[in-house]
Amino acid sequence: MAGVTWRRLTLGVAAVYFLVPLxxxxxxxVYNESRGFSLGAYGRIVxxxxxxxxxxxSLLLGAAVIVLVLLLALPALLAVRLGAPGLRPVLETxxxxxxxxxxxxxxxxxxxxxxxxxxxxxxxxxxxxxxSIQDENFPVVLVLAYVMLALPFAYRSLDTGLRAVDVRTLxxxxxxxxxxxxxxxxxxxxxxxxxxxxxxxxLSLALVxxxxxxxxxxxxxxxxxxxxxxSGNDGQLSVALSVLSxxxxxxxxxxxxxxxxxxx
Amino acid sequence: MAGLTxxxxxxxxxxxLAAAPLLVVTLIxxxxxxxxxxxGAFSVKGGGFGFENLSATMREPYLGxxxxxxxxxxxxxxxxxxxxxxxxxxxxxxxSGLLREAVLTASGVLANFGGVPLAFIWIATLGNSGVVTAxxxxxxxxxxxxxxxxxxYLYFSVPLMVLVIAPALDGLKPQWREAALNNGxxxxxxxxxxxxxxxxxxxxxxxxxxxxxxxxxxxxAAAMVGASVPxxxxxxxxxxxxxxxxxxxxxxxxxxxxxIVIALLVMAVYLPLxxxxxxxxx
Numbered sequence: 001m002a003g004v005t006w007r008r009l010t011l012g013v014a015a016v017y018f019l020v021p022l023x024x025x026x027x028x029x030v031y032n033e034s035r036g037f038s039l040g041a042y043g044r045i046v047x048x049x050x051x052x053x054x055x056x057x058s059l060l061l062g063a064a065v066i067v068l069v070l071l072l073a074l075p076a077l078l079a080v081r082l083g084a085p086g087l088r089p090v091l092e093t094x095x096x097x098x099x100x101x102x103x104x105x106x107x108x109x110x111x112x113x114x115x116x117x118x119x120x121x122x123x124x125x126x127x128x129x130x131x132s133i134q135d136e137n138f139p140v141v142l143v144l145a146y147v148m149l150a151l152p153f154a155y156r157s158l159d160t161g162l163r164a165v166d167v168r169t170l171x172x173x174x175x176x177x178x179x180x181x182x183x184x185x186x187x188x189x190x191x192x193x194x195x196x197x198x199x200x201x202x203l204s205l206a207l208v209x210x211x212x213x214x215x216x217x218x219x220x221x222x223x224x225x226x227x228x229x230x231s232g233n234d235g236q237l238s239v240a241l242s243v244l245s246x247x248x249x250x251x252x253x254x255x256x257x258x259x260x261x262x263x264x
Numbered sequence: 265m266a267g268l269t270x271x272x273x274x275x276x277x278x279x280x281l282a283a284a285p286l287l288v289v290t291l292i293x294x295x296x297x298x299x300x301x302x303x304g305a306f307s308v309k310g311g312g313f314g315f316e317n318l319s320a321t322m323r324e325p326y327l328g329x330x331x332x333x334x335x336x337x338x339x340x341x342x343x344x345x346x347x348x349x350x351x352x353x354x355x356x357x358x359x360s361g362l363l364r365e366a367v368l369t370a371s372g373v374l375a376n377f378g379g380v381p382l383a384f385i386w387i388a389t390l391g392n393s394g395v396v397t398a399x400x401x402x403x404x405x406x407x408x409x410x411x412x413x414x415x416x417y418l419y420f421s422v423p424l425m426v427l428v429i430a431p432a433l434d435g436l437k438p439q440w441r442e443a444a445l446n447n448g449x450x451x452x453x454x455x456x457x458x459x460x461x462x463x464x465x466x467x468x469x470x471x472x473x474x475x476x477x478x479x480x481x482x483x484x485a486a487a488m489v490g491a492s493v494p495x496x497x498x499x500x501x502x503x504x505x506x507x508x509x510x511x512x513x514x515x516x517x518x519x520x521x522x523x524i525v526i527a528l529l530v531m532a533v534y535l536p537l538x539x540x541x542x543x544x545x546x
Contacts, residue, residue, distance in 0.1 A: 006354075007354045007357065007358060010350050010351055010354040011351075011354050011355070011358075011363075014351050014354075014422075017418075017419075018370070018374065018419070018423075020389065020396070021385050021386060021388075021389040021390075021419070022385070024385075024388055024389045024394075024395045024396065025384075025385045025388050025389070027395070028388045028395065068289075071285070072285050072286040072289060073286065075282035075283065075285070075286075076282060076283035076286045078282065079279035079280070079282040079283050080279070082279065083279050084279025084280060084282075084283070087279055087280065087283050090283075090287070091283070091286075094286070094287075094290050094294075096531065097290075097294055099476055099527070099531060100524060100527045100528050100531050101294075101298065101524055101527070102476075102479065102480030102497070102523055102524075102527060103480060103482070104480065104482050104497045104500050104501060104520070104523075105301065105500065105520035105521075105523050105524055106297060107504070108301060108500060108504055108516050108517060108520045109296075109297025109298055109300055109301035109517075109520070110297045111504060112297070112300045112301065112304055112517065113296050113297045113300040116300060144289065144292070144293040145293065147289065147293065148290065148293050148294050206376050210376065210377075210378065210379060211379075212379045212380060212482075212483040213482045213483055213501075216483070217501060217504055217505065224379060224380070227380065227381065228380045228483075228487070231380075231384070235388070238384045239384050239385065239388045241381065241384070242380075242381035242382070242384040242385050243385075245377075245381045246373065246377055246381065246385075249373050249376050249377055250373045253369065253372050253373055253376075257369075
């Protein structure tokens, strides 16, 4: 009986703590004492200047990060299993780096490196490269930074997925039957890893759609940065945007678990 | 067999080749900024190297901010680990598949929810003109202090702990508990001698993760408390955006180095533990 009581108490406290702010936030966005019920705050999101532009920019960044993370991590992870086990500690070290270097210190390093690099290379052709990777519409520096931040999550997801697959047998069978390496990668390995790849992609996209610190301090107007700048003094709009970004995470997670289930 | 070992040996070189793009990108995207950061932290005014910047970060106002960040993260880590473990245990033992599914999904969502949107939702609830503040007549400033910040950080820390600890709790076999109780142990004795030692690494590992998350958090604090609770992340951002006295540019780099050293020390606890706890999750 004591077990039931403490369980109810724990669940009750948790429900109040987690659900009350959410309920208040939703209520706050649809009800106003002077105007009554209205979904106007959500309508104002879409019509706010820069909405489509920043959302598109973040989605593009997300797509680039996903492709790059998969292209970098998959061959390395396959190599660990196919005959270079010495690589594993190296990969583990690389994927713990973002846990040790917080984003705010990472952006300090990047900003100083770019500033120093631009000064030092001013008279060389590399200067143009440095400028172009900082392009406001598609900042390659931001893609690279997000790839580094997404690697730990992608690595763990893919590693777990690969654990369930006998990579060596699959690869040797396919190669013996005359399949090329790209064919092995895209038609043999990847279909067996669908849910792990979906997991890695979701986590990378969630990171890009939520990361504020690096983008804001480098002056890029990604979706999370836009949310803050557009909120201004409009309290209702800012909370509506918060509810929207929470909904976005939930939608991504739902898609992920859907993809995971389908492959089983 | 001979062919297999042979191919394994030959695979070594090809393996490193397959990993080369990853290694090169890491070297550029992570190596260069890190080297610049460390060199900058030790560069002193007027050229040359020294400890001037670093010793400046060990004086006020920076030392206080560092201390605030560390204590806030420690409070969040300990409270989050304990509360998360209790919540996970309550959910997992309730035998309701629906509740379990709902809480784990919600934890996945909330553990990823942070930054400024998190601050906005709490400001609407407990801010100076928040709904709960008005309903309970709490007065102003409830949220804009150390404990308010801890309350908000727990909103993503507890769900993260639930996700981390749930597999370990699942691995705690009911037979162990039955065996202990049949041999006359009390519930407390079971937890003291079996449950906690088995869960120990996962609990501590989870706490370290929570510490790291709270320590690195910047956007939520910036939107909520501004300068009223000085934190090291806020001061780095100020220094980076030129919001400081001239001649203090390298302070941002030195403070960053301080943060990395603290995170390294905490991680040094976590990494060996992760290996130990993975034995139980297998």
